[in-house]
Amino acid sequence: MQQSKRWAWLKxxxxxxxxxxxxxxxxxxxxxxxxxxxxxxANIFHLSIEKSLVVLIMAFVIINGEIDLSVASVMGLSxxxxxxxxDAGWPIAAGFALALCVGIxxxxxxxxxSAYMGIxxxxxxxxxxxxxxxxxxxxxxxxxxxxxxxxxxxxxQDGIIGPFPLTIFVFIALFILGFVILQYSVFGRYVxxxxxxxxxxxxxxxxAKQVKVTIFMASGLIAALAGAFYAARLGNVRxxxxxxFELDIITIVLLGGVSIFGGTGxxxxxxxxxxxxxxxxxxxxxxxxxxxxxxxxIGLLLILSVLVPNLIxxxxxxxxxxxxxIAGFMNKGGATKPKSQVSVHx
Amino acid sequence: MRxxxxxxxxxxxxxxxAGLVRAQDPEPIKAEPGVELxxxxxxxxxxxxxxxxxxxxxxxxxxxxxxxxxxxxxAPTPDNAIPGQIEIIEASIxxxxxxxxxxxxxxxxxxxxxTKAMEQDITIVTWDSPVSPEGEELFIAQVDFTETxxxxxxxxxxxxxxxxxxxxxxxxxxxxxxxxxxxxxMQAALEADEKYANLExxxxxxxxxxxxxxxxxxxxxxxxxxxxxxxMAPTTVGIAAAAKAMQDEELCGEVAVSGLGLPSExxxxxxxxxxxxxxxxxFKDLGYLTYYVxxxxxxxxxxxxxxxxxxxxxxxxxxxxxxxxxxxxxRVLMGPFSVYNADNLEEWAAGGDEEGEPxxxxxxxxx
Numbered sequence: 001m002q003q004s005k006r007w008a009w010l011k012x013x014x015x016x017x018x019x020x021x022x023x024x025x026x027x028x029x030x031x032x033x034x035x036x037x038x039x040x041x042a043n044i045f046h047l048s049i050e051k052s053l054v055v056l057i058m059a060f061v062i063i064n065g066e067i068d069l070s071v072a073s074v075m076g077l078s079x080x081x082x083x084x085x086x087d088a089g090w091p092i093a094a095g096f097a098l099a100l101c102v103g104i105x106x107x108x109x110x111x112x113x114s115a116y117m118g119i120x121x122x123x124x125x126x127x128x129x130x131x132x133x134x135x136x137x138x139x140x141x142x143x144x145x146x147x148x149x150x151x152x153x154x155x156x157q158d159g160i161i162g163p164f165p166l167t168i169f170v171f172i173a174l175f176i177l178g179f180v181i182l183q184y185s186v187f188g189r190y191v192x193x194x195x196x197x198x199x200x201x202x203x204x205x206x207x208a209k210q211v212k213v214t215i216f217m218a219s220g221l222i223a224a225l226a227g228a229f230y231a232a233r234l235g236n237v238r239x240x241x242x243x244x245f246e247l248d249i250i251t252i253v254l255l256g257g258v259s260i261f262g263g264t265g266x267x268x269x270x271x272x273x274x275x276x277x278x279x280x281x282x283x284x285x286x287x288x289x290x291x292x293x294x295x296x297x298i299g300l301l302l303i304l305s306v307l308v309p310n311l312i313x314x315x316x317x318x319x320x321x322x323x324x325x326i327a328g329f330m331n332k333g334g335a336t337k338p339k340s341q342v343s344v345h346x
Numbered sequence: 347m348r349x350x351x352x353x354x355x356x357x358x359x360x361x362x363x364a365g366l367v368r369a370q371d372p373e374p375i376k377a378e379p380g381v382e383l384x385x386x387x388x389x390x391x392x393x394x395x396x397x398x399x400x401x402x403x404x405x406x407x408x409x410x411x412x413x414x415x416x417x418x419x420x421a422p423t424p425d426n427a428i429p430g431q432i433e434i435i436e437a438s439i440x441x442x443x444x445x446x447x448x449x450x451x452x453x454x455x456x457x458x459x460x461t462k463a464m465e466q467d468i469t470i471v472t473w474d475s476p477v478s479p480e481g482e483e484l485f486i487a488q489v490d491f492t493e494t495x496x497x498x499x500x501x502x503x504x505x506x507x508x509x510x511x512x513x514x515x516x517x518x519x520x521x522x523x524x525x526x527x528x529x530x531x532m533q534a535a536l537e538a539d540e541k542y543a544n545l546e547x548x549x550x551x552x553x554x555x556x557x558x559x560x561x562x563x564x565x566x567x568x569x570x571x572x573x574x575x576x577x578m579a580p581t582t583v584g585i586a587a588a589a590k591a592m593q594d595e596e597l598c599g600e601v602a603v604s605g606l607g608l609p610s611e612x613x614x615x616x617x618x619x620x621x622x623x624x625x626x627x628x629f630k631d632l633g634y635l636t637y638y639v640x641x642x643x644x645x646x647x648x649x650x651x652x653x654x655x656x657x658x659x660x661x662x663x664x665x666x667x668x669x670x671x672x673x674x675x676x677r678v679l680m681g682p683f684s685v686y687n688a689d690n691l692e693e694w695a696a697g698g699d700e701e702g703e704p705x706x707x708x709x710x711x712x713x
Contacts, residue, residue, distance in 0.1 A: 032441075040440045047433050142521050146454050157458050234428075236454035238521060244425045285437035291423040291430050292392055 013257030013265075016305065017272035024276055028283035035286060042163040044282045049167045049233070050075060050226040050242065051249050052274055056171075056178045057222040058253045059270045060215050063182070065195040065262025066114065066121040068216065070128030071223040072245035073136070074106045078227030080136040083145035083237035092152050096228055103224020104217050106132055111216030115209040121216075129246065137239040146236030156232030167229050174222070179267040191215070195262030252277050255302050276301070374663045375656040377411055377638060381645040383444040384415040387633070388434055390449045390475065392421045394555075395608055396582055396629040397449070400474070403633030404447070410659055411641055415444070424555075427451040435459040439466055445644040447636050448482075449474035453523055457481035469644040473636040474629075475524050479675035483643060483650040484666060486636045487677045488627045495531025497683050498578060498605065501623050502545050505576055505602045510544020513576035514567045516584045516605075518555040527671070528580045528606075548574065553584050560587035568592075568601055579605035585624055589615035609686055609694050616688055623687040627680065635661055635680055650676055 028035045045052065054071050061068045078099040085095035110128055114121040160166050182188040193201040194208045202208050231237045256273035258265030277298060284294045387404050389397035401419050408417045418438075422430020428451050436459055438446050446463060450456050450472055460470045460481040469483060476485035502513055515532075517525045529550065536542045548571050553560025564577055564587060577592075579585035585605040589612070592598050598620035607624035615621035638658035642648040648656055654666045669675035686694055 034440045034442070037440060043436050043440065047429070047436060142526070144452070144454055144521075153458070233458070234432075234455040235458050236452070238452070238455075240521070281433075282437075285433055286440060288418050288420050288437075290392055290420055291426060295423060295426075 013309070014269045014272060016309065017256070017269060017276055020301075020305075021272055021276045021279065024279045024283060028279060028286070031283060032286040035283065039163045040282070040286070042159065042165070042168070044278050045168050045171070046165060046233075048278055048281070049165075049171060050230045051245055051252070052171055052278070053167075053174065053226040053229070054219075054223050054245070054249050055252050055270060055274055056174055056267075057215075057219045058249050059178070059256065059258055059265065059267060060182065060191060061121075061219055062250075062253055062258050062260065063195045063262055063265050064191045064212060064215050065198065066212060066215070067125060067250070067260075068110065068121065068128075068219045069125040069246050069250075070106065070110060070132055071219060071249060072242045073129045073132035074103050074220055074223035075227035075230060075242035075245060076239065077106065077132045077136045078103050078224035079231040079237045079241040080139050080239055082228055082231055083148075084139045086148065087145045092149055099228050100221060100224045103220040103222075103227070105220070106224075107217040107220020108213065110220065111213030114216070115212035133239075133243070136241075140237070140239040144236055144238045148232070148235060153232050153235045156229050157235070167233070170225075170229075175267070175271060179271075182267050187211070192263060195264075197263075251298065251302055255305055372655050375642060375648045375654065377642050377647060377657070377659075378645065379410075379412045381411075381413065381641070382415045383413055383641060383644050384418070384441070385413075385445040385447065385637070385640060385644070386418045386420065386434070386438045386443050387637075388431060388438075388446055388448045389419075389421045390431075390451050391424045391427060393424075394583070395611060397421065399608075399629040400449075400633030400636070403628075403630035403635075404637040406630075407634045407637035407641070407659060411638075413641065417637075418443070422451075428455050431456055432459050435463060439463050439468065442466075443468060445469035445471065445640040447640050448472050448477070450477045451475070452477075454478055469640055471636060471640045471643065473632055476672065476675070476677075479669075479672055484639070484676040484678060485669060485672075486632065486639060487669070487679050487681075488629075488632050489681045489683055490679060491527045491671055492531045492534075493681070493683065494528040494580070494606075495533070495535040497625050497685070498528065498532045498580060499535040499539075499542055499545070501604045501625065501685070502576060502578055503542060505604055505622050506545060508541075508544065510542075510546065511575040512546045512548045512571055512573050513578055514549040514551065514571065514574060515547065516560060516563055516567065516577050516579040516581075516588055517550060517552050518581040518584065520552050522555070522581075525580050532578075532580075553579075553581075553587060555581055555583045557583060557587045557590075560584045561591045564588040564591040565595065568595065568597060574601055576602045576604060579603070579607075582606060582608045582611065582626070585621065586611045586615070589621040593618065593620040607686070612686065613691075616686070616691055619688075623685065625683045625685045627683060631661060632680060634659070635664070635678070639678060652676060 034040055058068065058071065081102050082095040082099040085098055086092050106128060110121065110125050113119050113124040155166050158165060182191065190201070190206050190211050193204070193206060194211055198208050227242060230242055252274050253270055254260060255277065256265060256270030258270060280297065281294060284297065387401060389400060404417060420434050422434065431451050435446060435456065439462060446468060448456065448470065456477050457480065460477060464470050470481065471484060471486065472482045473486040474488060476482060506513065515529055517529060536545060536547070549567065551563045551567060553563045560583055567574060567577060577588045579588050585603060585607040589603045592601055592603055593615065598618065603621040604623050606626050608626060612621055612624055635658050642656055643650055648654060650666065652666055652668055655663060657663050664678050666676055666678055669677040
């Protein structure tokens with residue numbers, strides 16, 4: 001009993017991710033001499049920092065039992081609003097503030113339609129994915145807007161401590177904040193409770209609608225922030241900014257052990273899965289693996305990480321029976337009957 | 347003593363005249379084979395036949411120059427075009443390669459990364475599609491952009507005839523900088539000359555360089571404009587999809603298809619009359635020339651400066667010149683166009699892929 005309890009964590013998703021992460025890191029160390037270069041370590045995070053930020057809030061959304069497909073379009077819209085206003089003569093800080101407000105507004109709309117009007121968030125945010133991108137295209141058409149002031153682009157491009165830019169520290173701060181809220185606050189417990197069973201949570205007096213709208217608004221805000229960071233990193237904005245990012249973001253969250261049906265998953269799991277995906281991509285890039293193969297490998301990883309635990313469970317159930325059958329065969333020749341059923345279940 | 351003086355004078359004179367001759371007729375810079383350089387060929391996306399041809403050309407030059415280093419060919423997937431190119435550039439910087447040859451998915455957004463690469467002494471040469479001049483050393487232009495417009499206008503004229511008729515353009519994406527520049531150049535060419543007066547451009551649609559989208563857009567054009575006589579597609583994906591659409595709808599001959607196409611993909615459509623005429627430059631040559639220029643720059647044999655003359659193997663001598671389309675930009679102009687149709691079908695189809703494209707009806711090089 002003692003023994004099995006002590007090793008129980010090994011069966012957890014986090015442990016699985018941790019083992020995969022170790023394997024990826026070892027492989028990268030062997031494949032590339034440049035993996036540990038400080039610049040490369042910064043690049044691992046820097047080149048995907050916008051997606052990483054949105055992954056944090058997407059974990060909340062999915063654990064809460066919802067989905068937000070509109071995040072990449074909100075990122076694009078935020079970058080576009082910022083650029084369009086800058087082009088119209090506003091100071092960049094004002095455009096930045098407006099972009100964040102637009103993000104919150106997008107989230108509010110998503111939340112109102114799904115939580116209060118009862119339309120599934122899959123549909124509401126799919127409409128958002130199309131609609132918000134459409135607004136971005138109306139604003140910028142085919143134009144590209146750039147020439148931002150250097151203090152703004154350096155936010156996204158230049159290191160503030162060594163080669164690590166500010167955006168990475170913003171991510172770390174938000175990760176800690178997200179971890180504390182989700183795992184240790186009352187709000188975090190509400191998120192899980194609603195994701196597990198919304199009706200039961202409401203009977204228990206939790207205002208599910210309010211929680212959901214809050215999360216969707218936070219999702220819009222973080223996506224808008226990420227969109228502004230994207231503009232700063234690339235130094236230039238087109239209406240198609242961040243297009244297609246939502247699938248990568250959702251993949252990382254699911255790989256982190258968050259159930260698509262809500263209610264389960266942890267911030268640590270999501271953080272580990274993020275590290276796995278970023279390091280895997282970086283290692284493949286350094287080995288000049290082409291984009292198609294990279295995408296396939298990530299897809300395979302997602303499938304395997306869902307399959308393997310299920311397979312292990314299945315084997316755990318089947319193996320004892322299999323053993324007893326084999327034992328039965330072995331003993332058929334002899335006179336003695338099998339003394340007892342093999343009992344493995346504890 | 348006198349003899350010695352004479353000899354000295356003669357020697358001085360000789361070196362002086364030699365110097366003079368040099369200055370008048372600069373010897374083209376030649377590449378010294380065998381320098382070890384790791385080079386990355388980074389096209390826009392994977393899975394586009396023209397970029398594989400460019401790769402072939404680069405491999406040819408790589409072997410010819412006996413570079414013991416690596417020639418890495420890598421590109422992003424179409425759905426991750428710009429961030430993917432940035433990732434590959436950053437990974438190349440980390441790997442401390444010597445040169446990156448880029449066909450850019452965006453004119454501005456790659457610049458922070460390419461500038462960073464140049465700060466680390468990595469040679470950045472663009473080809474097919476450039477970036478803003480501050481982010482590159484020079485651009486290998488396949489053909490002059492204004493010439494593309496004239497070539498397309500002339501093909502439209504030769505298909506529709508003096509009496510003219512309606513035609514539509516099927517382009518790549520709305521923000522594809524090459525296609526937009528060519529379409530603009532074509533519109534300018536149409537307005538500039540009376541002989542094009544009867545050619546009526548009714549619509550510009552976008553197939554996103556996706557075979558299915560382009561196919562559907564081509565069918566949409568036929569449905570929307572019953573009098574349409576020609577679809578002009580300045581993209582290799584678009585022209586093949588349009589020809590396929592006409593073939594499937596049995597409209598070959600009723601609606602003509604023309605534009606920029608790849609001979610290997612267009613041969614069957616020229617043969618069965620579903621496409622009439624198309625033009626293109628050789629992507630293999632483009633890859634070859636790009637490699638030569640990058641090798642010369644990265645090995646330090648050449649500087650990227652206006653007026654520098656160099657030799658690019660089998661393709662001959664080229665000059666680095668100011669880019670007339672981009673302020674402060676430098677370019678090497680490859681040119682010219684080859685025009686392909688049923689009349690010269692045997693010449694270009696017989697040779698297969700191995701032979702270089704014949705320069706039949708090649709239009710004169712611009713400027």
